[in-house]
Amino acid sequence: MPAQAIEMSSVAYPTDAQGIWCDVRPDARRGGPALFLDRDGVVVVETRYLCRAEDVVLISEAGAVIGAANRRGIAVVLVTNQAGIGRGYYGWNAFAAVQQAISSRLQACGARLDAVYACPHHPAGEGSFLHPDHPARKPNPGMILRAATDLGLELQKSWLVGDKTTDIEAAKRAALAGAMLVMTGYGESQRAESAALATARFSVRFAKSIAAAMTLPLLASLPSPPSRASRKWI
Numbered sequence: 001m002p003a004q005a006i007e008m009s010s011v012a013y014p015t016d017a018q019g020i021w022c023d024v025r026p027d028a029r030r031g032g033p034a035l036f037l038d039r040d041g042v043v044v045v046e047t048r049y050l051c052r053a054e055d056v057v058l059i060s061e062a063g064a065v066i067g068a069a070n071r072r073g074i075a076v077v078l079v080t081n082q083a084g085i086g087r088g089y090y091g092w093n094a095f096a097a098v099q100q101a102i103s104s105r106l107q108a109c110g111a112r113l114d115a116v117y118a119c120p121h122h123p124a125g126e127g128s129f130l131h132p133d134h135p136a137r138k139p140n141p142g143m144i145l146r147a148a149t150d151l152g153l154e155l156q157k158s159w160l161v162g163d164k165t166t167d168i169e170a171a172k173r174a175a176l177a178g179a180m181l182v183m184t185g186y187g188e189s190q191r192a193e194s195a196a197l198a199t200a201r202f203s204v205r206f207a208k209s210i211a212a213a214m215t216l217p218l219l220a221s222l223p224s225p226p227s228r229a230s231r232k233w234i
């Protein structure tokens with residue numbers, strides 16, 4: 001189901017009928033596994049309620065990892081809870097400006113996000129954003145499942161990188177192969193609870209930062225592009 005653009009203050013945002021931001025690039029990578037990423041504390045430095053473009057600071061190696069996934073044909077999908085919108089601290093206009101700043105910085109690294117999903121609903125939200133347990137708000141898997149539908153993804157081979165147990169739990173509820181908890185952002189305080197989510201079918205890894213995502217089976221097991229000598233000419 002395509003995102004329904006809702007007109008707000010003369011600017012159309014890619015929010016759907018449930019109020020979820022669903023921004024899929026027209027030329028997004030489709031099919032196969034995906035690399036799901038939480039935003040704050042994983043791709044950008046955690047600043048609590050990031051809402052100003054000038055406060056965007058990419059975490060070291062985020063661009064390199066995302067660029068590597070791009071080049072290997074792995075869809076990169078951002079899934080972010082946006083309680084700040086739900087609580088009325090800022091609006092979609094501020095979110096859009098932050099996302100544009102992130103995209104610009106990634107582009108400078110030769111990297112891009114294939115899709116971005118954001119959930120504004122929160123148990124302490126205002127008005128239509130008040131929801132006790134919205135299916136799209138992590139730890140629920142709604143945004144991941146929506147991305148799988150939109151992009152035709154193989155979730156059982158996909159991984160997520162996050163800095164909170166709620167990220168890891170969303171990945172588990174979406175039946176991903178596993179998730180990596182990084183120590184940037186809130187990661188250090190989330191170790192024990194995240195570790196407890198590991199099962200035989202769901203791996204939980206721990207790493208200093210997103211740089212370690214290069215070691216995930218998703219990226220590490222793929223063969224390098226064929227060298228000139230190994231190409232078959234017909």
Ligand SMILES: [Mg+2]
Pocket residue numbers: 038039040041042162163164185
């Ligand atoms: Mg985070």
